Amino acid sequence: MAKTQAQFVCQSCGAVYSKWAGKCDSCNEWNTLAEEAGSGALPKGVSGGKGGKAISFVGLKGKTAAPPRLKTGIAELDRVCGGGLVAGSAILVGGDPGIGKSTLLLQATGAVAAGAKCLYITGEEAVDQVRLRAARLGLENAPVELAAATNVRDIAASLDVNDGADLVVIDSIQTMYTDAIDSAPGTVTQVRTCSHELIRIAKKRGFTLFLVGHVTKEGTLAGPRVLEHMVDTVLYFEGERGHHFRILRAVKNRFGATDEIGVFEMADAGLAEVPNPSALFLAERRGNVSGSCVFAGLEGTRPMLVEIQALVAPSSLGTARRTVVGWDSGRLAMIAAVLESRCGLALGGHDIYLNVAGGLRVSEPAADAAVAAALVSSFRDSPVSSGAVVFGEIGLSGEIRAVTQMDQRLREAAKLGFTEAWMPKNSGRRKQPMDSKSVSIESLGHVQALVDKFS
Ligand code: TYD
Ligand code: MG
Numbered sequence: 001m002a003k004t005q006a007q008f009v010c011q012s013c014g015a016v017y018s019k020w021a022g023k024c025d026s027c028n029e030w031n032t033l034a035e036e037a038g039s040g041a042l043p044k045g046v047s048g049g050k051g052g053k054a055i056s057f058v059g060l061k062g063k064t065a066a067p068p069r070l071k072t073g074i075a076e077l078d079r080v081c082g083g084g085l086v087a088g089s090a091i092l093v094g095g096d097p098g099i100g101k102s103t104l105l106l107q108a109t110g111a112v113a114a115g116a117k118c119l120y121i122t123g124e125e126a127v128d129q130v131r132l133r134a135a136r137l138g139l140e141n142a143p144v145e146l147a148a149a150t151n152v153r154d155i156a157a158s159l160d161v162n163d164g165a166d167l168v169v170i171d172s173i174q175t176m177y178t179d180a181i182d183s184a185p186g187t188v189t190q191v192r193t194c195s196h197e198l199i200r201i202a203k204k205r206g207f208t209l210f211l212v213g214h215v216t217k218e219g220t221l222a223g224p225r226v227l228e229h230m231v232d233t234v235l236y237f238e239g240e241r242g243h244h245f246r247i248l249r250a251v252k253n254r255f256g257a258t259d260e261i262g263v264f265e266m267a268d269a270g271l272a273e274v275p276n277p278s279a280l281f282l283a284e285r286r287g288n289v290s291g292s293c294v295f296a297g298l299e300g301t302r303p304m305l306v307e308i309q310a311l312v313a314p315s316s317l318g319t320a321r322r323t324v325v326g327w328d329s330g331r332l333a334m335i336a337a338v339l340e341s342r343c344g345l346a347l348g349g350h351d352i353y354l355n356v357a358g359g360l361r362v363s364e365p366a367a368d369a370a371v372a373a374a375l376v377s378s379f380r381d382s383p384v385s386s387g388a389v390v391f392g393e394i395g396l397s398g399e400i401r402a403v404t405q406m407d408q409r410l411r412e413a414a415k416l417g418f419t420e421a422w423m424p425k426n427s428g429r430r431k432q433p434m435d436s437k438s439v440s441i442e443s444l445g446h447v448q449a450l451v452d453k454f455s
Contacts, residue, residue, distance in 0.1 A: 003367075005018075008021075009037070011034050026361055034183075034186055035183075037183055059369045067088075067255060069083055070087065072108045074108060075275070075289070079260060079402070080128045082250075084116055087207065087307055088208070088257045089233060090230070090232050091211070091234075092173075092213050092233065095215060095237035096238075101171070102124070103137070104271055106120065106130065113144045117145070117166050117299070121171065123150040124175055126377065130148075137270040147229075152177065152194045152197055157298070159205065160205070162346065167208045170210065170211050173305070174213065174214050176194040177246045178193055180193070187312070189194060191227060192230075202208040213227065233252060245265045245277075245359070246272060277302075278306075288383045290382055291307050291372040293308050293370050293382075295390060295445070296390045298405050298408065304360075305413065306357065306358065306362065309355045319353070320350055321351040321352070326354075329360050332371065335368055339375060342448065344420060345451065367391070368400075369392035369447075370390040373390045373453075376454050391424075399446055405431045410441075413439050414437075418439060419438060420442060423443065424443065425444070425445050
């Protein structure tokens with residue numbers, strides 16, 4: 001074998017350099033270059049060489065079958081994956097340590113093991129630890145085949161067989177290594193090479209491959225971004241520490257919609273599905289308190305009602321505090337500025353605390369109006385009527401703009417017994433859906449109309 005030349009690979013973005021440098025020119029991160037044995041460099045003359053065979057092209061129309069899907073029976077997981085696990089696809093599951101990735105995947109394999117051959121390969125824990133967890137989950141009798149291994153050469157040999165598995169879990173990809181490369185497990189080259197090999201076998205043999213991936217302290221999947229490009233589906237498992245519910249979110253899916261979420265609750269016997277998350281998020285709401293407002297939100301295709309709480313109190317400091325949990329602080333500053341300059345609310349000398357109850361993270365601009373309502377309600381010490389949900393995006397001139405899927409939000413509000421919706425003007429195009437008639441609509445064109453409700 002020819003001697004491979006060492007190269008320096010950025011551990012953050014995967015860029016390759018021939019010399020060490022303090023800073024990666026490609027992603028501008030400092031101190032991320034690490035020496036790794038060169039491998040996989042394309043031999044000279046790959047392009048433009050002779051001897052290639054012309055490929056044939058076909059039209060867009062043609063016979064295609066929908067990919068076969070394996071249903072796990074865990075409805076929340078199936079939905080996030082686009083309606084079941086596609087055979088031959090690779091799914092990357094990322095999340096903070098201790099969030100429940102191993103638990104989720106053990107439960108998924110346990111659920112399908114009766115009808116499909118499932119392998120669970122762990123590089124993080126000993127067999128006994130996984131067995132203990134299985135016993136805790138009541139899965140000790142499920143015919144899942146378990147192994148503790150980290151050498152991808154061995155794993156590949158076991159997977160690349162006729163009549164092999166239907167579902168394979170690798171927990172986690174950062175612990176896997178191949179002896180073809182000198183660098184340590186978890187480095188970019190190792191992760192990339194191991195994933196590539198495993199994904200290749202998954203495609204060839206037609207099994208569904210779950211790869212567990214660690215996340216960095218910044219919250220992105222550790223190691224190379226290239227890993228996200230290599231797999232078909234990227235799922236993030238998230239949740240706040242101290243809160244027991246967890247959200248599985250699809251951020252990339254070649255076989256279904258992204259932004260789809262599944263909601264679980266971490267209980268004593270593992271993860272339980274939460275089919276009606278709105279009820280969970282509103283469970284501890286106390287009516288008739290100022291500063292609390294119910295936002296009719298949407299997560300993926302799923303309507304979800306959450307409580308937004310605000311506390312506006314006179315500040316004792318020179319610069320007023322702005323503290324936000326579960327929402328964007330820049331967006332809060334914007335809403336406060338709009339309320340101040342367009343409606344004359346003197347928020348400047350007040351501390352503002354904003355919290356999305358239950359530990360959920362809301363990223364929709366549609367929450368603007370609900371945040372504004374909570375702020376004004378706290379400021380004026382006048383409760384939002386307890387039967388009302390609020391949604392709408394607020395523009396800089398104070399106008400409340402229409403948002404997507406208004407019908408779905410109304411239906412969810414009706415389902416949970418709400419009687420009023422404060423929402424953007426419906427520009428008269430669509431009728432209110434029949435099954436939400438119990439909700440009376442109050443159209444708001446400008447934040448001033450919202451503020452006036454609290455005088
Ligand atoms: P785990 O699946 O090991 O997390 P990850 O693989 O993402 O690191 O989850 C571990 C946490 O979940 C641990 O703090 C204990 C908790 N847990 C429960 O609360 N109930 C259970 O039934 C199980 C198995 C774990
Ligand atoms: Mg784990």
